[in-house]
Amino acid sequence: MDAKRSPVTRTPKDVNRAATLECRRRARTARVENPAGPRGSASRAPLGLPAAGFEHQVAALRERLPGVQTAVEVGVFSLDSERRFFNDARKLRYFVEPRPRPDFDLRDGYKDRFVRRDDGVKEKLDHILRWILANKTKLLSSAAAAAAAASPSSPPCRSAPRMLGVDIVTWRGHLTKLLTTPYERREGWLLAATLFRGTLYISEVETPASRHDRESRPAWHDQMMYWGYKFEQYLCADDAAGAPDPGGVVNTNEAFCTVVQTKLADHKLLFSGEVDCRIGGPKAPAAPACYIELKTSAEICTAKQRSNFHRFKLLKWWAQSFLPGVPCIVAGFRDADGLVVGTETIHISKISHLIKNEYNCWQPTVCMNFCCEFLSFVRAVVTEDNPRLVHLFSWDPHQDVTYSVHRDSNYCFLPPWYVEGMTSSSAPSH
Numbered sequence: 001m002d003a004k005r006s007p008v009t010r011t012p013k014d015v016n017r018a019a020t021l022e023c024r025r026r027a028r029t030a031r032v033e034n035p036a037g038p039r040g041s042a043s044r045a046p047l048g049l050p051a052a053g054f055e056h057q058v059a060a061l062r063e064r065l066p067g068v069q070t071a072v073e074v075g076v077f078s079l080d081s082e083r084r085f086f087n088d089a090r091k092l093r094y095f096v097e098p099r100p101r102p103d104f105d106l107r108d109g110y111k112d113r114f115v116r117r118d119d120g121v122k123e124k125l126d127h128i129l130r131w132i133l134a135n136k137t138k139l140l141s142s143a144a145a146a147a148a149a150a151s152p153s154s155p156p157c158r159s160a161p162r163m164l165g166v167d168i169v170t171w172r173g174h175l176t177k178l179l180t181t182p183y184e185r186r187e188g189w190l191l192a193a194t195l196f197r198g199t200l201y202i203s204e205v206e207t208p209a210s211r212h213d214r215e216s217r218p219a220w221h222d223q224m225m226y227w228g229y230k231f232e233q234y235l236c237a238d239d240a241a242g243a244p245d246p247g248g249v250v251n252t253n254e255a256f257c258t259v260v261q262t263k264l265a266d267h268k269l270l271f272s273g274e275v276d277c278r279i280g281g282p283k284a285p286a287a288p289a290c291y292i293e294l295k296t297s298a299e300i301c302t303a304k305q306r307s308n309f310h311r312f313k314l315l316k317w318w319a320q321s322f323l324p325g326v327p328c329i330v331a332g333f334r335d336a337d338g339l340v341v342g343t344e345t346i347h348i349s350k351i352s353h354l355i356k357n358e359y360n361c362w363q364p365t366v367c368m369n370f371c372c373e374f375l376s377f378v379r380a381v382v383t384e385d386n387p388r389l390v391h392l393f394s395w396d397p398h399q400d401v402t403y404s405v406h407r408d409s410n411y412c413f414l415p416p417w418y419v420e421g422m423t424s425s426s427a428p429s430h
Helices: 012-028 053-064 126-134 138-149 170-181 207-218 219-233 303-323 349-356 364-381 415-423
Strands: 072-079 166-171 188-198 201-207 255-264 267-274 291-298 326-333 340-347 391-396 402-409
Touching: 072 126, 072 170, 072 326, 126 138, 126 166, 126 267, 126 415, 166 170, 170 188, 170 201, 170 364, 188 402, 201 364, 219 291, 219 326, 255 364, 267 364, 291 303, 303 349, 303 364, 326 391, 364 391
Parallel strands: 166 201, 166 267, 291 326
Antiparallel strands: 072 255, 188 201, 188 391, 255 267, 326 340, 391 402
8 A cells, every 4th residue: 555645654664664665766767857958958768777676675775774884084175265275274173162051142243254155156066176186196096006906897887987986076965965855845956967087976056946045035044054153163273272263253265175985885985075173182083083063053942842853953964974974063052042052962873863762753774775876876877978968867855856968058067177187197276
């Protein structure tokens, strides 16, 4: 009987099994619907994942996480106050333990010490690509060594050797969107994919709905966003022996980013994500285990509020930290006036225990398997190695995953300087 129509009360396992089925079905039955857009061409042939053994695999997908290798940091980079790229850790900050009863005023400085990043400028994968070019020799050497040590086998969909030795290059935030998709009910996404030199590059495209929200969001939204950055300022110092400077300017252009490699099932991933701070001192673990994410949330006063925190906030926080190997989050709980009333350290490895008693709650297994299946689906679809060819994958809540094909269109996101740099014997400086 269809789980959606069953009159019988469903258990959390039933609901998550239905979510897994739906995620797999969406990928299997994906169909082409999107218009090509300028200079693009849209295919309308149906496609799907191989269906062999699908029904028999559902139980295993629900019960077992796909294999995930421990994330390894392979590099870092920084973005300064003008969003300029530097192949170093100059913007790394160090965590300073807060007092048991902090008196942080997150409103301080909003009107006179806040420099906003222009989020209308879409950087695509540019900063990650600059890091790849800056570290091209090291990456190629590592890929060659790994290929020599491995058995001579390659996925059947590959039309060219993997120059970088990885299957997928993307931002951490794009993977976060995929991980949370099974439980997302409001926001869709557009992901552009291009195969170049044997590696699949995935970059987000702003949806019309997201653009509308960005251009029409109210002032209070910007203020609450500022509160998150201000909380970081209260807990971060510029060096290991330093102290925070809450009287300074909050400039959201600045960032420190880690670049990590990991493996999800048979997908070798290279991705980057911004990191708030790290633990200092000689006993601190090596990166990425030394990193800490800093978050803010409304104070929890009722059982309903705690349940919502577990079901919604912890899903996004877990999805953001799990794959890159960030071990913990320091959360600041604030009142309605932006005053921090307490802090709590949340270990990523314990989040599944925190949510286990929530009825019909999200499950990490469903998230990981949807992400894994989607990446397999994209790799099976995008087989032509061409930096000017883009497959645009689209998803909206309660809809199927669809895609369209675009050649030499405005959706192309690998810049000429990167393509030239990767095909030449020496990488240019960008």
